[in-house]
Amino acid sequence: MPLPLYYNWRSLLQRRLSSSLTFILVAVVVFVLSVLLSFAAGINKSLAATGSLDNLLILKPGATSESTSIIKRHEADRLVQVPHVALNAAGAPLISRELCVQTSIPRINANKDPANVAIRGVDTVAFDIHQEVQIASGRKFQLGALEAIVGSAASQRYANLTIGSEITLGRLSNRIYKVVGIFDADGGALESEIWVGRTMLEDAYDRRFHSSVVIRLTDAAHATEAIQYISGPTVQLNAKQEPDYYAELSKTTAQIVELTTILIAIMVVGAIFAVANTMYAAVDGRKREIAMLRTIGFSKASILTAFIVESVLICTCACVAGLAACTLVHGSRRDFLSDTTWTVMAYELRITPAILAVAMGTAILVGAGGALMPALKASRTHVIEALRKA
Amino acid sequence: MTLTYVLMQNLKRNRLRTALTLVAFALPMGIFVLAISFVVAMVQLAQQSEKQLRLAVHHKTTLTNLLPAGMRRKIEALDPDRSRLRAVCGMRWFGGRVPDTQNTLTSLAADADTFPIVYSDVGMTEDEIELWNRERTAAVVGTGPADTYGWKVGDRVVLESTVPPYLTLEFKIVKVISNPERSNFFYFRLDYLNESREAVGASSARCNIFWTKCNSAEGMRSLQAQIDKTFANTPDETKSEDENAFAASFTQANGNLPGLMQAMAIVVVFIVTLVAGNTMMMSFRERTCELAIFKAIGFQRGRIFVIVLAESVMLSFVGSLCGVIPTSLGLLYFPLTLTRLGPLPRLEVSFSAVIASIVIAVAVGFASGLWPAFQSMRLKPADALRKIA
Secondary structure (H helix, E strand, O other): OOOOHHHHHHHHHHOHHHHHHHHHHHHHHHHHHHHHHHHHHHHHHHHHOOOOOOEEEEEOOOOOOHHHOOEOHHHHHHHHHOOOEOEOOOOOEOEEEEEEEEEEEEEOOOOOOEEEEEEEEEOOOHHHHOOOOEEEEEOOOOOOOOEEEEEHHHHHHEOOOOOOOEEEEOOOOOEEEEEEEEEEOOOOHHHHOEEEEHHHHHHHHOOOOEOEEEEEEOOHHHHHHHHHHHHOOOOOOEEEEHHHHHHHHOHHHHHHHHHHHHHHHHHHHHHHHHHHHHHHHHHHHOHHHHHHHHHOOOOHHHHHHHHHHHHHHHHHHHHHHHHHHHOOOOOOEEEEEOOOOOOEEEEEOOOOHHHHHHHHHHHHHHHHHHHHHHHHHHHOOOHHHHHHHO | OOHHHHHHHHHHHOHHHHHHHHHHHHHHHHHHHHHHHHHHHHHHHHHHHHHOOEEEEEEOOOOOOOEEOOHHHHHHHOOOOOOOEEEEEEEEEOOEEOOOOOOOOEEEEEOOOOHHHHOHHHOOOHHHHHHHHHOOOEEEEEHHHHHHHOOOOOOEEEEEEOOOOOOEEEEEEEEEEOOHHHOOEEEEEHHHHHHHHHHOOOOOOEEOEEEEEEOOHHHHHHHHHHHHHHHOOOOOOEEEEEHHHHHHHHHHHOOOHHHHHHHHHHHHHHHHHHHHHHHHHHHHHHOHHHHHHHHHOOOOHHHHHHHHHHHHHHHHHHHHHHHHHHHHHHHHHOOEEOOOOOOOOEEOOOHHHHHHHHHHHHHHHHHHHHHHHHHHHHOOHHHHHHHHO
16 A cells, blocks of 8 residues: 555655755756757757748858858849749749848847848749748838838837837948848747848848859759759759758757756756755655554555655655746747857747646666665665664 | 764665765756856856957947958957957858768867967967968867867868858868867868959958957957947947957857756756655654764764764765766766857866766755754654654
8 A cells, every 4th residue: 555645745854955955956957958949949940940941051062051152143043943942823933032231220129139130022923932931910022112111029129129120231331221020930039130131131231242142943842952952053052941041050059958958967967966865864864653554554665665655755745836936937048159150149038838748757877876775765664673772 | 983983884774864865965966067067167268268368349220230351450459559459350151061971060260470479378389370371271179070070280181161152161270179169160261252352352351250369358348438439420330348258149049058057057966966855854754763872872962963064965975976987987988078058168067067966966865854854853762762663
């Protein structure tokens, strides 16, 4: 017969101080773990959600990102005959020539420190290719007017990017664009950008070239063939499926996540030892009680489970508290400056179900792992000796 | 009966607990020394670059907007008698990478004539400067890339640029920089870059940044304001910042590792305090009776206080040694290379970080022993003995 949960609960309350110290310890570890994972999840979500496998992003060979790529107009013209390009309703091929520049916009925070925000000049065809881009409020910009639409992440993270506000762009800072709409892009990296008409932007920055060309294929299955054609002698450019391009941008972040994971793993092991320490003390202090329980008929197994349950119980409570503290950061916006594109990408810290599961799993691991040896010791208590000695 | 003897006996009494506490203390302290080493290295880096009195003058909007090379003369002309300004060195980003590798090196083309003056901390000798001036393809490279790719002085190396017009250039290494602050850099001559750019028909004579070496901190501040004022309302508005402010934007680009490490260090201190505090409370509770007897046979309050406190401090001290020494030795023999994660070429445990860790561990031990020690001091022998029996 198992011991009632009530017994464990009362035992925890009995040794209040050491219970609460264990509680805080596990809660802190869970909190740190979850916050770091939520950073990684936020960044990965933004980058993973960007782009479709149907889309090929074309850069100049040698360039690592759109901001260091220059595609001359005649080079872009060669892309017209790429096999399996999708057509729009009017029968025009879905090929989007894009120009990326950047400008400095203050963040919405206490320091108002400036961030390099990406400005993308596109034609109307771009909306057929980047299908995740949807106007959330306001309207699209009109070609030929000094109008801009702003990604929702950028609008929340950087100052003065709401509908009706003005952005100063141009090589000579002499083009005043008006924000006319806010767009969503499924939480992807494009949400951190500002979009304007391409030809006007080329003029504003005096750049007679494109940064990148994005083409939409009829089917992602044709990607290899199209990529080969583009790198071949006819075009001589470098194409990648969009998700591949964005995954590469998060490489540095991936390294940081790796490093912190190792550090946290070490902390988790440390926490297991700390819990084991507490549980050994608990077992030693309750020898007589355990012997009594055995006398009245509880089996060795139920003593073993009781101690493990007790430890897991406190760790789970601590985990809940740690996660509750995490909700404070949930949904807050951060950004990171990519060292490849030299532009910022805003992302949202989110506590995903996966993070909840990992945090809970870690807490249970700490609780069970720490209690295992002490619980075994408890279950092996010599009944008569323990009763006599105490 | 000496204090040490009592101390050792107490620690030996519950060997399991002592061992568990030590491990629970050592693991986080290992992380702590790592994190604090990183922070210390960053602080040292900042102090060093502050001493260099260099001003970074770049385009106001973004670093990637180029400035005309002629701006150098305009900056120099702001201080014709050279009372505040020593030299100006224009630089242009090359973003080279070794063919068939992924990592872009921090490679920059620099004005050949002023580079050895502005970057005096690179420590070029007379001979090396002469070689740098004579050899058009000369390059000065930090130990970071030199170690990674096995380069040494006299080698000819090839880099592919990742920025237009994507040149592939060959360089001859004239110096390997031993100075740790510049160990991730690759510098070469700007005239060589411009020449090569012109050869493929690309426009030249533009720079990303002008490093302006100043004579004094006051001179630097006044020049900073003056430079930005001079170029305000021109097509090439500038932003001048000192080297630390400039570097801060790069650390942010790398996911703010220093901030993360600081946070880690704080969390670790918090965790070890809990661990040590828990252990001390447990051993105190078990030993109430014994401490009461000590008191009954005439031990003074102060003595009891010291016995309990010293045990806690001892435990933390040994625990921190168990964490710090293996980590330091580990990093000594297997250095953690962080080529992409900031200005440090590799993470080494610094002596000051070790000292800091041990001091903090002892402080933690002291703090977590205080309350049990205080309680044992106040113990009333009669009450305590009665309660136990």
